[in-house]
Amino acid sequence: MSHDLPKAYDPTAIEDRWAGYWVRERLFETPTPKGTPAASPFTMLLPPPNVTGRLHMGHMLNQTEMDILARWRRMCGDLTLWLPGTDHAGIATQMMVERQLAAEGKKRQDLGREAFIERVWQWKQHYGGAILNQMKRLGASVDWAREYFTMDDNLSVAVREAFVRLYEQGLIYRGAYIVNWCPRCQTAISDLEVVHEEQQGKLWEIRYPVTEEPGAFLTIATTRPETMLGDVAVAVHPDDERYQHLHGKHLRLPLVGREIPVITDAWVSPEFGTGAVKVTPAHDPNDFTLGQRHGLPSINVMDETAHINAEGSAYAGLDRYEARKQILADLESQGLLGAIKDHTLSIGKCDRCKTVVEPRLSTQWFIKIQPLADKAIAAVEQGHIRFTPEQYARTYFEWMRNIHDWCISRQLWWGHRIPAWHCRACKQITVARETPAKCSFCESAVLQQETDVLDTWFSSGLLPCSVFGWPRHTQDLDVFYPTQLLVTGFDILFFWVARMIMLGCHFMLDMPMPDGSQRTLKDAVPFREVYIHALVRDAERQKMSKTKGNVIDPIEIVSKYGTDAVRFTLAAMASPGTDIAFSEARTEGYRAFANKIWNAARFIFMNVDKAKEAGIELDPQWFTNRTAPGPDAPIEARWITSRLDQVAAEVNQALGEYRFHEAANLVYQFFWGDFCDWYLEMVKIRLDFSSSIHQQRSKSALMTLLSTFEAALRLLSPFMPFLTEELWHALYEENPPAKSIALSRYPQASADARNPVAENEMSVLQELIVTVRALRKDLDVPEREPVAIELTATDAIRNLADSNQDIIEKLARVSEIQFPSEWKLGPANTRTTANFTVGTPYEKQIDLAAERERLHKKLEQYEKLLANAKRQLENESFLAKAPEKVVSGLKKQAEEASMLRQETLDALERLEQFA
Structure with a gap:
């Protein structure tokens, strides 16, 4: 290359x-x-x-x-x-x-x-x-x-x-509990792997005959009629007067014929449904807990695929929803189906396959969550782990302080098989690091490893x-x-x-x-x-989903715009705690940013070649051993070096605080604005290799240009690694100081490079150039036609403009700069800022009405600024709390707004005279 x-x-x-x-x-x-x-x-x-x-x-x-x-x-x-x-x-x-x-x-x-x-x-x-x-x-x-x-x-x-270690510490146990069961995956899944969706369902009322009172019924309400096949009781609140006469009595379970008791429990809500709750311990976590309290049996009526098993009598073999239809039809034919009401349900689905999850009694392996959770909470409380954004620490604490024992077994074949062996002789379990030859309890050699795998x-x-x-x-x-x-x-x-x-x-x-x-x-x-x-959403801030058809394939976007542009888009929008509304328009813009840098490199390399043709020797090692330009160096050299140092300091700080968006935008503004739009245009004036008179000046300007560009590539490298790698190797003509720009040194702040004076002076020059450009546009000056300008300002600004006349002439298309002792130009040919008044004698037919309207808008703008600043400066409560920097800034704003307001009033007065 x-x-x-x-x-x-x-x-x-x-x-x-x-x-x-x-x-x-x-x-x-x-x-x-x-x-x-x-x-x-x-x-x-x-x-x-x-x-x-x-x-x-x-x-x-x-x-x-x-x-x-x-x-x-x-x-x-x-x-x-x-x-x-x-x-x-x-x-x-x-x-x-x-x-x-x-x-x-x-x-x-x-x-x-x-x-x-x-x-x-x-x-x-x-x-x-x-x-x-x-x-x-x-x-x-x-x-x-x-x-x-x-x-x-x-x-x-x-x-x-x-x-094994957790088991030996008594923190792993095996038992039968209600778990989330996926009939499609045929395994237990955690609460976190269940996605809940609200759906419109039904609440069915079913009449259970009272055994001791022929002709009497107790009506229950349920959203899952098929589970009634496993009912072992009906529960009512002990203080519910409607059912006190039924305490201790029995019911005949419809369609099954099994006799079940009426029990009382304060957990039952009298307000839900009929106030009477069927108890099915094998198919509901709350019913399981209630059943444990009352010593009730658990009858599992479904198999692993959510089909009714042999316990479901006549409905055995039916899918749960087919069984529901048949059960409801049979209840209705027997006159046992009561009211049917619409009811909004929260349906749990398997996050992997979207099958509706079934609460199911199953023997599983669990981790006792204490003392693990206490240590994990203390680690964050004591500051050993820090969350960014901080709000997630609160979310973490809320979950950790309400965490349940962790079901760690899964009924799969693929995974880490649980190191536990069941003895066929004594039915005990041996847990071991290595496959045991015999049972640790009865020494039988007939062992079978646990079939479950770990979560x-x-x-x-x-x-x-x-x-x-x-x-x-x-x-x-x-x-x-x-x-x-x-x-x-x-x-x-x-x-x-x-x-x-x-x-x-x-x-x-x-x-x-x-x-x-x-x-x-x-x-x-x-x-x-x-x-x-945060999440990456579509351009309308909608969550991406295949159903909506708004999923963005990163590989397609990368193929279209390049990896660097996509990376930069994500980085520039990655504000902590804020979702990203991914926009292809932004990506297209950052593709243009990469192209601008590419073109800047081509211009720089072209001048390197010109320098070589003129016999100027360049030592690339100077790039990384550069020193700050001296006080006699051109203003653009002192300014760009200082700006690079300032931006490097700010980018390093932003990345250290995970403010990717700030870091990316700082680099963007420096490379596109400071370097390409301003510095390159200024340094072109210095690059003249055709004359031996200017060779030293040109070499010095070129070296500052090269060293700044090289450092800017390193600054950009983490964000756009491909583009910067290509240009960095080309800059060193295939002989770089390291195998990759990624192994070079990231720009760091250096006190020697900072030059606030140069930055302030450049800020004034830029303001002057932008103001003249705007004035030219307002006066419809042809693009290539230079104009003379007149300038009134402080001696320091006049000297600044005079010593940098070549820059102003080049960037604002100015033929000459005059410093009149008396201002004679009309308001249409004049622009005023807080630092200077500038105008041009270029003649244009003045639209008095339009100019009057423009000045009145400016006057309104300055009066609002002045009123806002005065309001805050007269607020004693604000002054007592505000930092000194803020107060001094407001005072400066008030002074500038007052001055500009008066100058606008003067311009309006001159305009009326001109009319």
Whole structure:
């Protein structure tokens, strides 16, 4: 590659090449240092996408923010490690493979467990790397050498150790409880994996005959008539006068004939339905608790597929909804169906397959949530973990303080199989790290391993320590644990974030510190900070969904505009706590931004070539060893160096506070506004290599231009890594000081570079140039025609304009600048600001009415500013609380508004005289 850049910027021509280069050269690998690093490394764990996944906009936002931070911290000199990996996603992956088998006319039961697991591994090898390959294509600066999969052997060892250790500590138990059961996936799922939707349903009233009072009935109301087949009682409130005569009596269960008792319980709400509640402990969590209190049996009337089982008598074999229809028809034929009312229901559906979930009594494995939750709460309360935005700490506390025991077993074949063995002889359970040869209770050799697997979130909850070798005490653990930052979405705050905190704080407290001392909660946490990013919505701020047809495919957008433009769009809109309304128009604008930088590079390289042709030798090493321009340097050199330093300071601060939008917009404004629109236009005046007289001046200007451009590329690099990599290598003509711009130094603030005087002077010059441009436009001066201008201002501003006349002439198309002692120009040819009055003798037919209207609008604007400032300055309460900086700013505003108001009044007076 040379300075000969193609005329048109084409991201597709460079992105694949650099993405492959970064992976091939292993640029972002982070070997484990020996000993203890001088400073804490910056370590992040990628929220592992499902092995079934494809990249969506949520992934791209998450990975863009993580990559910006990783590249920035790496360029700041921090030891930086970003770990990638994928989750085995038990339910989702098993579902995908079962669909494959169904297309072949087979079921997993036809293959058997071992053959099915082998089939899943084959599927994983063939399809499972899609999302990581997309990450590579998009340039994620992760350490691919450390890529993990949650079913890897070393991680499986950690999962088994965690289970056995919790069991030995009495924190894992097995029992029959109501769980959320997915009939399609045929497994228990957590509350968090249930999506609730409001639907219009029915409330059916059913009449239960009273055994002791022939001809009498007790009417109950239910939304699920099919579960009545498992009723074991009807409950009423003890103080409900309507039913006190039935206390202790019995009912005949319709359609079944079983006799069930009437019981009393204060939990029953007399206001709901009829005030009488059927009790079905095997099919409702509240009924289960009530049944436990009253010693009632539990009758399960549905199988794993939500079909009525043998306990359902005549309805056995029917699907739950078919059974409902038949039961209602039979009740009606027997005169036992009462009123039917419309009723709004909250229907729970499986988040994976959208099947309606069935509450079902099932024997499962559970983790006692205490003392894990208390430690996890204390870690955040004591400030060892910080949430950004802070409001998520409140959400976390609310959930953690109301958390229930965690059901960790799943009725799947794909996943970490529970290390428990059932003895056929004594029916006891042996839990062990290795497969036992005999029962630990009766020593029988006839053992069968538990068929259930562990909840996916159990294994992923261990990742911050298991990826570094836990339960072994490794150098990786000593160096990289705790990780510094977790960037994730709020949708897995409880799925994953809370569970990592609970498991990390519990297990790592037993792991010694690198020096052998006892670890405290402060160093047991899995991460120091959690940054929660928001949702990416469509341009109308609607949540993306396939149903609405508004899903944006990031790969399509990247193909259209380039990765850099999409990344920059997401970064520029990523304000903490605010959803992103993704707009292709913004992306198109940032594609134009990249193109502007490309064209700037072509102009710069063209001048480098001209300098070489003129015999000027340039040392690229000067770029990184540059010094601030001296006081005699042109104003644009002193100004752009100072602006770069100021922007670098602000960008570093913004990234440190996760204000991606501010950081991106600061870089954008500097590169497009300060550098391209102003500095490049000014420095063109200095670049004259045709004359030996100006060679030294031209060389000095070119070196400042090159060093500023090189630093600006580094400033932009974390946001637009492909474009900056291409231009950086071209700038150094394929001999850069590092293999990648990502391994160079990020611009930092330097006191030597700051020049407030130059910045203030440039601000006045820019204001003058913009004012003259506006005046030219108002007077319809032809674009290429220069005009003379007259200027009245302070001596300092007059000297500034005089010494930089070449800049003003070039950028405002001015032929000469005069400094009259008496102002004679009319108001239409004059513009006034707080710093100066400028005009031109250029003649144009004046539209008196339009000019009068313009001045009156200005007068109204200045009077409003003046009134607002005075109102606040006369408010004693405001003055007592406001910072001194704010008060002084208001005073200055009032003075300027007063002056401009008077000048506008004078202009109106002159206009009337002119008329």
